[in-house]
Amino acid sequence: MNDLYAKYIKKEALPTLFCPGCGNGIVQYAAIEAFEKLGIRNDTACVSGIGCSSWIPCYFKMDVMHTTHGRAIAFAEGLKIAQPDKNIVVFSGDGDCLAIGGNHLLHACARNIDITVIMINNMIYGMTGGQKSPATPTGAKTHTSPYGAADVPMKGSELAMTIGASYVARWTTAHPVQLEKAIEEGIKHKGFSFIEVLSQCPVQAGKNVFKEKDPVKIMEMFKEQTYVWHEGDPEQPGKTKIGLLKKDDDAIEYIDRVNNVLRENGIER
Amino acid sequence: MESLQKKEKTAVLQGNEACSQGALYAGCRFFAGYPITPSTEIIEMMSGAMQAAGGHFIQMEDEIGSACAIIGARWGGVKSMTATSGPGYTLMQESIGYAAVTETPIVIVDVQRGGPSTGQPTLSSQQDIYQARYGSHGDYEIIVLAPSSVQEMYDFTIKAFELAERFRTPVILLSDEEIGHMREKVVLQPGTENIHEGKKKYVVSPQADFFQGAWTTVEGQLHDDEGKRIGHLPQKSGDFIENICSKITDHIDEISSVRTYQMEDADIAVLAYGSVARPAMNAINLARGIKDDRGATPFRFLKEIKKRGVGEALRTDYSKLKVGLIKVNSVWPFPDEQIREAAKNCSLVIVPEMNIGKYSREVERCLGGQGTKVVSMSKCGGDLHTPNEILDRILEEVKVDE
Amino acid sequence: MSKISIDKDCCKGCFICLTVCPKGIFKKTKKRNKYGTTMPEAVNTDECVQCRMCERMCPDGAINVEGGDNNEN
Numbered sequence: 001m002n003d004l005y006a007k008y009i010k011k012e013a014l015p016t017l018f019c020p021g022c023g024n025g026i027v028q029y030a031a032i033e034a035f036e037k038l039g040i041r042n043d044t045a046c047v048s049g050i051g052c053s054s055w056i057p058c059y060f061k062m063d064v065m066h067t068t069h070g071r072a073i074a075f076a077e078g079l080k081i082a083q084p085d086k087n088i089v090v091f092s093g094d095g096d097c098l099a100i101g102g103n104h105l106l107h108a109c110a111r112n113i114d115i116t117v118i119m120i121n122n123m124i125y126g127m128t129g130g131q132k133s134p135a136t137p138t139g140a141k142t143h144t145s146p147y148g149a150a151d152v153p154m155k156g157s158e159l160a161m162t163i164g165a166s167y168v169a170r171w172t173t174a175h176p177v178q179l180e181k182a183i184e185e186g187i188k189h190k191g192f193s194f195i196e197v198l199s200q201c202p203v204q205a206g207k208n209v210f211k212e213k214d215p216v217k218i219m220e221m222f223k224e225q226t227y228v229w230h231e232g233d234p235e236q237p238g239k240t241k242i243g244l245l246k247k248d249d250d251a252i253e254y255i256d257r258v259n260n261v262l263r264e265n266g267i268e269r
Numbered sequence: 270m271e272s273l274q275k276k277e278k279t280a281v282l283q284g285n286e287a288c289s290q291g292a293l294y295a296g297c298r299f300f301a302g303y304p305i306t307p308s309t310e311i312i313e314m315m316s317g318a319m320q321a322a323g324g325h326f327i328q329m330e331d332e333i334g335s336a337c338a339i340i341g342a343r344w345g346g347v348k349s350m351t352a353t354s355g356p357g358y359t360l361m362q363e364s365i366g367y368a369a370v371t372e373t374p375i376v377i378v379d380v381q382r383g384g385p386s387t388g389q390p391t392l393s394s395q396q397d398i399y400q401a402r403y404g405s406h407g408d409y410e411i412i413v414l415a416p417s418s419v420q421e422m423y424d425f426t427i428k429a430f431e432l433a434e435r436f437r438t439p440v441i442l443l444s445d446e447e448i449g450h451m452r453e454k455v456v457l458q459p460g461t462e463n464i465h466e467g468k469k470k471y472v473v474s475p476q477a478d479f480f481q482g483a484w485t486t487v488e489g490q491l492h493d494d495e496g497k498r499i500g501h502l503p504q505k506s507g508d509f510i511e512n513i514c515s516k517i518t519d520h521i522d523e524i525s526s527v528r529t530y531q532m533e534d535a536d537i538a539v540l541a542y543g544s545v546a547r548p549a550m551n552a553i554n555l556a557r558g559i560k561d562d563r564g565a566t567p568f569r570f571l572k573e574i575k576k577r578g579v580g581e582a583l584r585t586d587y588s589k590l591k592v593g594l595i596k597v598n599s600v601w602p603f604p605d606e607q608i609r610e611a612a613k614n615c616s617l618v619i620v621p622e623m624n625i626g627k628y629s630r631e632v633e634r635c636l637g638g639q640g641t642k643v644v645s646m647s648k649c650g651g652d653l654h655t656p657n658e659i660l661d662r663i664l665e666e667v668k669v670d671e
Numbered sequence: 672m673s674k675i676s677i678d679k680d681c682c683k684g685c686f687i688c689l690t691v692c693p694k695g696i697f698k699k700t701k702k703r704n705k706y707g708t709t710m711p712e713a714v715n716t717d718e719c720v721q722c723r724m725c726e727r728m729c730p731d732g733a734i735n736v737e738g739g740d741n742n743e744n
Contacts, residue, residue, distance in 0.1 A: 001732055002729070012497070015681070016731065021686075023730065025730025025732070029730075045344075045480065061484050063479040063486075064484075064485070065344060065487040067340075067489055068337070068363055068364065068489055074337035075341035076341060077329075077341065078327075078337065078340065078343075080345075081325045081338070082325060082341070082343075082347040083346070083480055107330040107334070177727065267321060
């Protein structure tokens with residue numbers, strides 16, 4: 001077993017419930033690598049909701065809260081406000097974060113509260129067996145869109161940026177080094193950090209959504225269909241931009257804003 | 270608002286205000302909420318009070334988020350509470366189940382209004398009595414306290430925090446619009462109390478707060494004492510459910526609070542909880558001919574004359590009725606033993622409720638075995654029972670019996 | 672020289688490692704992992720440049736690369 005993996009993962013809980021070739025394991029490794037580099041293991045709590053990707057932190061030898069479907073961000077906000085000096089990292093999927101938890105995401109972004117949300121976007125409801133998610137591409141046949149999905153997929157990163165998240169990055173599982181750096185940066189950033197990870201689901205999304213069942217080929221497809229964007233770069237139509245999409249260091253964080261208001265009223269904390 | 274006073278003092282407060290004061294005294298330092306009539310005064314007061322007392326407040330996007338946030342905060346080591354009314358309470362059921370399965374001590378105040386759905390925002394009811402007990406899916410036991418005065422709203426809030434910490438369970442303070450908006454004299458305790466109950470053997474889930482290096486896993490699936498999921502193992506899962514239920518049901522004597530009034534010689538009892546216990550007590554006074562010090566009895570007598578005619582009113586000798594009150598403070602877990610003991614000499618128990626007669630079924634189940642006749646006296650619509658209504662019902666039933 | 676080990680208790684046989692290694696160190700074998708599917712083996716370990724992409728890309732933490740001065744673990 002990998003040394004870092006052995007240090008952070010509960011051996012007795014193995015095997016992970018991820019299918020062979022699942023992208024969640026890659027995100028899992030990137031996250032523990034980031035925690036290790038920052039040396040924040042005991043000052044960090046991981047919160048997750050329901051879905052395949054929400055199982056990522058459940059194997060961590062850390063403080064972990066595995067909550068109800070869509071509510072991870074709401075739990076995380078309570079935890080953060082109670083312990084403002086600690087780091088809270090939320091692991092969520094596209095269905096968990098954008099569908100059932102959409103309202104919590106909007107408001108946490110708008111507050112710019114200092115938590116880091118890693119949204120693993122595999123464009124499908126994997127755990128329940130392959131139903132359409134808010135991020136499923138138009139036309140994709142799933143168990144709940146047998147004639148092809150009619151909806152236009154939601155863009156999580158763009159949504160978060162627009163509504164007020166001050167750090168937004170998008171990477172794919174084919175970019176593990178950049179992803180790890182983004183998680184590090186997101187945790188260090190004071191404010192709401194939203195990191196979207198395009199991830200392969202070879203089993204449930206494979207054939208119908210990606211037209212490909214091989215995890216390696218899906219990752220190659222991610223590389224082909226995305227381009228690394230830098231501030232000022234022109235947009236490439238038909239491709240998804242990845243990279244650091246927004247970093248606003250001037251945006252004031254929620255708890256700071258609350259404390260500022262209190263200080264103006266003579267209440268020191 | 271003065272957050273922490275130095276010595277005991279008496280004040281005239283609204284029930285909702287008393288609840289906030291009680292929470293503050295009990296060491297609550299995190300409040301997440303969403304405004305909803307008729308509980309809004311609690312979130313209004315707590316917003317300022319929490320922050321002035323060094324605690325935290327957040328107005329969440331909905332009641333679902335509020336209930337989640339207080340659970341998150343409690344794992345952050347801060348005692349926490351939220352308050353709502355019927356529609357919001359329905360939204361919170363998901364998290365109440367989560368708090369029950371993860372054994373998280375939280376306090377939720379439900380200031381009941383009339384339902385279903387948006388129902389009657391400004392009028393009172395006791396319609397959430399079953400939702401308080403059975404609201405979330407799955408099997409769990411829960412503690413529910415029902416105050417019937419502003420003082421009790423204050424005292425029971427404190428007790429709710431104590432019980433939540435002791436049994437590591439969500440505790441519901443089931444108030445209603447009458448009590449929430451009523452103003453009464455209340456004695457407030459000085460200072461603040463930090464209830465710590467320590468590790469309890471009957472708790473099956475991990476208990477260590479976060480960020481202590483204990484690597485706590487809080488798991489919404491059925492789990493073992495390390496937080497590892499056991500949901501796929503029938504035997505262990507069954508034991509888990511037994512455990513989280515029996516930690517409450519095995520300690521009913523510690524949790525339950527049943528008060529009696531004039532029950533020493535009573536053969537008829539009125540069993541009530543929450544705001545309805547107030548007119549019920551007045552009905553007992555009327556029946557027993559006990560005059561209260563406000564001099565209202567002559568007035569009532571005049572009304573009686575008007576209603577029944579002089580002759581009939583004079584002939585009615587209420588004081589021969591041996592009626593008493595059984596007031597249930599801890600409505601759930603159902604205090605079987607205590608109610609059976611209190612009603613052991615009664616042939617008739619009348620249960621007035623501001624709903625379609627829900628709790629009376631439990632009472633019937635409890636007392637049916639000892640041959641006591643249980644009569645439900647339901648009243649929907651938002652008005653409290655009047656003492657005379659209850660008295661009339663007693664008379665009616667007695668006549669039927671005789 | 673690096674010592675590359677693949678834990679057969681962890682490996683689920685997805686073979687992502689085969690394509691991420693720039694030196695093509697991993698090869699398919701008939702060896703079985705704990706789940707009964709085939710698993711790769713590290714050959715030509717002398718070629719390893721310690722980029723550790725295999726460690727990062729293995730979804731199950733099965734691969735460990737030892738040696739070299741780039742050992743950040």
